[in-house]
Each structure stands twice: as structure tokens, then as C-alpha cells.
Amino acid sequence: MSFRKSDNASAWSMLAPAFLLIGLFIVVPFALSVIFAFTDQRLVPNPNITTKFVGVRNFERLFDGDTFSNAFLRTATFVILVVPLQCAMGLGAAMLINTTLPVRNVFRGIYFLPTVISMVVVSVVWASLFQMEGFFNAALRAASFGLLEPVDWLANPWTAMPSLVLMSAWQGFPFQMVVYLAGLQGISKDLYEAARIDGATRWQEFRHITIPALRNTHILVVMTTTILAFKLFTQVQLLTQGGPRGVTDTLVRYIYMTGFREGKVGLAAAAAVLFFLLVFAISLVQRRLLKEERAIQ
Amino acid sequence: MAGLALKDVRKQYGKVEVIKGIDLDVADGEFVVFVGPSGCGKSTLLRMIAGLEEISSGTLSIGGRVVNDLSPKERGIAMVFQSYALYPHKTVYDNMAFGLQLAKAPTSEIDAKVKRAAGILHMEHLLDRKPSQLSGGQRQRVAIGRAIVRNPEVFLFDEPLSNLDAALRVTMRAELSKLHRDLGATMIYVTHDQVEAMTLADKIVVLEAGVVQQAGTPLQLYHNPQNRFVAGFIGSPKMNFIPVEIAEAGSGGVTVASADLARTLIPVAPDAAVAGAKAVLGIRPEHVTGGDRPVTFKGRVELVERLGHQTVVEVATAGGATVTALLDGTTLVRPGETLTLGFDPADAHLFGESGRAMERFHLPEIARMTRRTAA
Numbered sequence: 001m002s003f004r005k006s007d008n009a010s011a012w013s014m015l016a017p018a019f020l021l022i023g024l025f026i027v028v029p030f031a032l033s034v035i036f037a038f039t040d041q042r043l044v045p046n047p048n049i050t051t052k053f054v055g056v057r058n059f060e061r062l063f064d065g066d067t068f069s070n071a072f073l074r075t076a077t078f079v080i081l082v083v084p085l086q087c088a089m090g091l092g093a094a095m096l097i098n099t100t101l102p103v104r105n106v107f108r109g110i111y112f113l114p115t116v117i118s119m120v121v122v123s124v125v126w127a128s129l130f131q132m133e134g135f136f137n138a139a140l141r142a143a144s145f146g147l148l149e150p151v152d153w154l155a156n157p158w159t160a161m162p163s164l165v166l167m168s169a170w171q172g173f174p175f176q177m178v179v180y181l182a183g184l185q186g187i188s189k190d191l192y193e194a195a196r197i198d199g200a201t202r203w204q205e206f207r208h209i210t211i212p213a214l215r216n217t218h219i220l221v222v223m224t225t226t227i228l229a230f231k232l233f234t235q236v237q238l239l240t241q242g243g244p245r246g247v248t249d250t251l252v253r254y255i256y257m258t259g260f261r262e263g264k265v266g267l268a269a270a271a272a273v274l275f276f277l278l279v280f281a282i283s284l285v286q287r288r289l290l291k292e293e294r295a296i297q
Numbered sequence: 298m299a300g301l302a303l304k305d306v307r308k309q310y311g312k313v314e315v316i317k318g319i320d321l322d323v324a325d326g327e328f329v330v331f332v333g334p335s336g337c338g339k340s341t342l343l344r345m346i347a348g349l350e351e352i353s354s355g356t357l358s359i360g361g362r363v364v365n366d367l368s369p370k371e372r373g374i375a376m377v378f379q380s381y382a383l384y385p386h387k388t389v390y391d392n393m394a395f396g397l398q399l400a401k402a403p404t405s406e407i408d409a410k411v412k413r414a415a416g417i418l419h420m421e422h423l424l425d426r427k428p429s430q431l432s433g434g435q436r437q438r439v440a441i442g443r444a445i446v447r448n449p450e451v452f453l454f455d456e457p458l459s460n461l462d463a464a465l466r467v468t469m470r471a472e473l474s475k476l477h478r479d480l481g482a483t484m485i486y487v488t489h490d491q492v493e494a495m496t497l498a499d500k501i502v503v504l505e506a507g508v509v510q511q512a513g514t515p516l517q518l519y520h521n522p523q524n525r526f527v528a529g530f531i532g533s534p535k536m537n538f539i540p541v542e543i544a545e546a547g548s549g550g551v552t553v554a555s556a557d558l559a560r561t562l563i564p565v566a567p568d569a570a571v572a573g574a575k576a577v578l579g580i581r582p583e584h585v586t587g588g589d590r591p592v593t594f595k596g597r598v599e600l601v602e603r604l605g606h607q608t609v610v611e612v613a614t615a616g617g618a619t620v621t622a623l624l625d626g627t628t629l630v631r632p633g634e635t636l637t638l639g640f641d642p643a644d645a646h647l648f649g650e651s652g653r654a655m656e657r658f659h660l661p662e663i664a665r666m667t668r669r670t671a672a
């Protein structure tokens with residue numbers, strides 16, 4: 001098909017606002033952070049010292065100290081713990097909702113509540129649950145008949161990370177649930193009936209029908225959850241500020257502290273570039289996996 | 298191998314009763330077809346036999362054993378779904394083997410059974426494929442193969458051919474018939490297609506609104522329908538119904554008359570028919586021919602459909618009835634013309650006010666035979 005020149009011109013003029021906005025708010029900041037990563041740009045520029053190009057020095061400095069590596073390892077720990085938990089919770093809740101129970105619409109609403117509440121509010125509420133006199137210690141005392149000492153959940157190096165994981169999964173799982181629910185609703189009921197005739201138990205139905213049918217959904221959910229989990233920041237900043245002893249430090253918090261508190265924008269940009277590459281790599285893996293599936297079908 | 302017996306079987310969904318007390322015996326090795334209009338409860342009844350739907354009341358026995366409370370697996374049945382319901386991520390081989398694998402049968406036994414079923418259905422070359430790589434007809438075969446591997450006492454089919462194109466439907470119909478002869482298993486087959494019912498069944502069960510209207514051989518149902526519903530449901534084009542009044546009822550038959558028909562003696566047993574009562578005369582389009590028959594009437598031609606070998610003509614009579622006739626393919630008629638049609642009273646059916654058929658005196662010999670003696 002061929003377009004006349006005037007058609008082309010009007011097409012471009014209609015695309016222009018979108019291009020402008022994308023350019024201004026996505027392309028330019030992205031390009032700037034890549035450029036800054038190779039300079040000694042500071043948050044408040046010193047008029048006497050001009051910003052210089054410093055090559056890969058920022059990247060070297062990231063790996064010199066152990067703050068960045070620590071933040072990376074802690075974030076990775078968080079990801080490894082939270083992704084399976086949150087996905088399993090999402091799938092479990094989706095399977096409960098996907099029954100024919102008449103109350104399922106009510107459940108659907110209730111389950112979705114945590115996600116629509118801001119993480120800030122969730123953090124405040126959970127902070128009170130985690131207190132020495134809070135819900136979790138009361139539960140611990142009741143479950144152990146008063147034998148176990150109360151735990152300062154967020155201040156104890158052993159429990160701070162698991163506490164954050166639990167809270168984050170609770171806040172985030174409805175998203176996974178909705179995606180899984182869409183996947184579950186795409187599975188034909190006949191398959192389960194055929195399996196019942198073949199003599200499958202509930203567990204075998206789950207293993208031989210539900211799980212394989214959700215293959216693409218799993219990939220999508222696990223990859224998105226992983227990326228979201230790597231962005232961990234709000235709850236850490238509000239509840240533990242990276243402590244105790246740095247066990248809950250995270251990549252985004254490192255970028256934030258380096259850039260805004262210490263004013264080292266160049267260094268923060270270098271960390272941001274590495275963070276981007278990490279997320280990009282995960283997306284590539286996802287694309288590969290989904291493509292293979294399409295090739296099979 | 299086993300027969301089935303249903304005794305006052307009912308199904309309720311909440312307060313709504315969809316299966317309203319069914320009594321039915323299926324002999325060992327019989328091919329039984331459930332037909333009826335959409336929504337009459339065919340699938341529900343089949344799924345109750347399969348154990349996929351609970352039986353609200355009544356008893357179901359398979360091979361003399363009451364199976365109401367047994368799981369589908371324990372009933373010795375296999376089912377072929379309309380959607381085929383093949384496991385999409387498993388190969389054809391594993392689709393067929395799944396039941397035996399779950400039962401932890403030895404690999405050699407599984408292999409032998411799967412290969413045998415694949416051989417029966419000529420699909421040995423498809424065993425490594427996934428369902429998505431098969432055509433509709435091939436998927437259908439796999440679904441049937443999966444049923445054969447289960448070596449069931451009773452095969453259940455729910456409209457298995459309705460997703461296939463017309464030509465393939467004819468082929469598969471013939472193959473199913475052959476499969477039934479070869480395996481000798483009891484088969485229960487649900488369809489809304491009366492051609493499938495007529496061609497496949499040893500016994501047809503006509504259902505309407507959860508009630509058995511009649512059960513019998515295909516030709517019994519065709520020649521001797523017991524009520525207006527069955528008469529209208531079996532046969533294509535549909536039987537004509539002409540409202541008449543009973544003039545006289547005696548042991549020699551019932552004499553009827555209407556605005557269109559002169560007094561005519563229909564050779565049927567009068568039952569409780571009395572003079573003056575209303576009745577409905579039924580005559581199949583294939584029995585309505587030109588004006589040279591014993592009974593004639595006139596009508597204006599409304600519609601002419603030429604099928605080549607036959608012409609379907611619809612006429613409106615002065616008395617307000619619409620009558621369809623199957624005439625010779627070379628008949629010269631045009632819409633708007635007045636046409637004289639006729640039939641033989643021996644071919645007619647007569648239904649009382651309740652819709653019940655009066656017993657016909659003249660039935661062709663074949664209508665009294667079972668399929669096996671007729672074949």
C-alpha cells in the first residue's frame with residue numbers, strides 16, 4: 001500500500017504529541033542516566049568544578065566497596081524468597097476463586113483489597129503488627145504457650161528480611177492472582193472431567209492439567225514478579241531503612257541514597273544502568289521462553 | 298461387557314428438575330442413541346451415567362451392580378466428549394495412555410493396549426504428535442482411541458461428530474458403526490441429529506424435557522410413533538399434522554373429516570375415540586403424492602424446493618393447514634398454482650386430543666424387527 005505525501009504529513013503530526021511525551025519523559029531521562037553514568041555529575045553542581053567524563057570509573061567504584069554488592073545480594077535474597085511465595089499465594093487464591101462457589105465474587109473483591117491500598121499505608125499497618133506488643137508476638141506467645149520470647153521482628157537481623165518478604169507478598173499477591181485467574185478460566189472444564197474418568201486424583205489433575213496449561217502464565221507471572229521484586233524500596237525505606245546491619249538494603253535504595261543523600265549522581269546513574277541491564281536480561285529470558293512455546297504449538 | 302438399568306432416575310438442579318424419572322434398560326452390547334431437542338437433558342443423563350453428575354434419586358446399575366455412588370473410574374465406562382477434551386500438552390500416545398499410567402499399569406501392557414487401539418483406528422503414525430498438530434477428524438480418533446484403551450464395559454459419546462464437517466461426519470459414522478460391531482461393547486450415544494440416530498442405533502430413546510417419550514428400534518419409531526412429539530421429531534421433512542374431527546369410531550377404524558378432507562376411514566384402533574372429538578391426522582411428506590391416491594385434497598403452492606432427485610412442495614389448504622409433500626424431482630409446479638395432492642389412509646397416523654397415537658393396523662414387517670434381524 002502506498003500513502004500520499006499529505007497523508008504522511010498528517011500521520012506524523014498526529015503522532016507528534018505521543019512522540020514528544022515519550023521522548024521527554026522516557027528517552028531523554030534514560031539517555032541522560034546512561035551519559036551521567038560515565039561522568040562525575042553531582043546533584044548540586046559545584047560552579048568551580050566542571051563535570052568531567054570519567055570513563056568506567058563509576059562502575060569500578062561500585063564494585064570497590066561492598067555496599068553495592070551487599071545491596072545486590074540482599075535484593076536477590078528478597079527476590080528468591082518473595083517470588084515463589086507470592087506466585088504460590090496468587091495461584092492458590094485464584095484456584096479458590098475459580099470454583100463455582102456462589103460467594104466467589106465477594107472473595108474476588110476482598111482478595112484484591114491489599115493491592116489497591118498504597119504500600120505506605122500497608123507498611124504503617126504492618127509496622128504495628130510487627131511491634132513487640134503487636135499481633136505476631138501475641139500469636140507467637142499463644143502458639144508456644146508463652147514459652148517463646150517476643151521477637152523484635154524488624155530489628156532482628158534474622159527476621160527482618162522474612163518479615164519484609166511476608167508483608168510484600170501479602171500486599172502484592174492479588175496481581176498474580178488476577179493473572180492466574182485469567183489463565184485458569186482459559187482451561188476447558190472437559191479436561192478435568194476426562195481426567196476424572198481416567199481416574200486422576202485432585203492432585204494429579206493439578207499436576208497434569210492445571211500446571212502445564214498455565215505454562216505461559218507461569219512465565220509471565222514469575223518474570224513480572226521478579227522484576228517488581230527487584231524494585232523493592234518503599235517498605236524498606238519506611239520500616240527498616242536498610243537495617244539491621246544492612247540486611248535489608250536494596251538496589252533501588254542504594255541508588256536513592258547515593259544520588260539524593262550523597263549527591264553522587266554519576267555513581268547512582270552507573271548503578272541504575274546496571275539495574276536496567278539486569279531487568280532487561282530478565283525480559284529477554286521471558287521472551288525466549290514464550291517464543292519457544294509458540295514454536296511448539 | 299455389561300448392560301445398564303436405570304430405575305426412576307432423576308436429576309434436580311436446585312428446585313428445577315431436568316431429568317424427570319427415567320426407566321430404561323440397555324442390553325449388553327446394544328447401541329443406544331439418546332435423541333431430543335437441545336436442552337432436553339441428553340447430556341445430563343449421559344453425564345449421570347458417567348458419574349460426572351450426581352444422581353438426585355433413583356438407581357443406576359451397570360452390569361447388575363448399582364453404581365450411584367461410584368466414581369467415574371470405578372464404573373467401567375469411557376466417555377468421548379464433544380470437544381474431544383484431549384490433554385493439549387501430552388502426545389497422542391500419552392493422551393491414550395494416561396488412565397493406565399495413573400493406574401500404574403506395567404509399561405509393556407500400556408504399550409500393547411495403546412498400539413492396539415491405534416491400530417484399530419489407523420493412527421499409528423500420529424502417536425508422537427500433540428493434539429494441536431492434528432486435524433479435527435484425527436483428534437476425534439484419538440478421543441475414541443483413549444476410550445478404547447480403557448477397555449470399558451460401556452462407551453459413552455456426547456455428540457462426538459458435531460464438530461466435524463459433513464463429509465467427515467458420514468465417514469466417522471460408518472467407522473463408529475463398525476467399531477461397535479468389532480468390539481461388541483455397549484454404547485450410549487447422544488445426538489440431536491436424527492440421521493445419526495437412525496443409522497447408528499439398535500435402540501433410539503427419544504427424550505423431551507427430561508422425560509422418555511419413546512424407546513424403540515429406529516423403524517419402530519418411524520412407523521409406529523407413540524405420540525405427536527416422536528412423530529414430529531423422527532423423519533425429515535417433519536410429518537404433517539392436519540386437525541380433523543372424528544365422525545365415527547368402530548372396530549374397523551376411525552372415520553375422520555375436516556374442511557379439506559372428505560370422510561376418510563383411517564385404519565387405526567379407536568381407543569377411547571368418540572364421534573365429535575377433535576383429533577390430529579399425521580401423514581409423512583414422503584407419503585403425500587399426486588392426486589391419484591385414495592384420499593385427495595387441494596391447496597395453493599407456497600414454496601417449491603428442488604433437491605434434484607426430489608421436490609419439496611409446501612401447500613396451504615383452504616382449511617388453513619400447511620402440508621409438505623415430497624414429490625418427484627421432475628414435477629412441474631410453481632408457487633401460486635393450485636395443486637391436488639393425495640395419500641393412502643393406510644400410511645396415516647391418528648393422534649387423540651392428548652397427543653397419544655392410536656394403534657395402526659397396518660405396519661410394515663420391518664417395523665416389528667430388531668436391527669439385527671432386519672440387517
Ligand SMILES: Nc1ncnc2c1ncn2[C@@H]1O[C@H](COP(=O)(O)OP(=O)(O)O)[C@@H](O)[C@H]1O
Nearest residue numbers: 310313315333334335336337338339340341342
Ligand atoms: N449445571 C447446571 N445447572 C443448572 N441447570 C443445568 C445445568 N446443566 C444443565 N442444566 C439444564 O438442564 C437442561 C438439560 O441440559 P443438557 O443435558 O445439557 O441438554 P442437552 O444435552 O439435551 O442439550 C437444560 O435446560 C439446562 O439448562
Ligand SMILES: [Mg+2]
Nearest residue numbers: 339340341456
Ligand atoms: Mg448436550
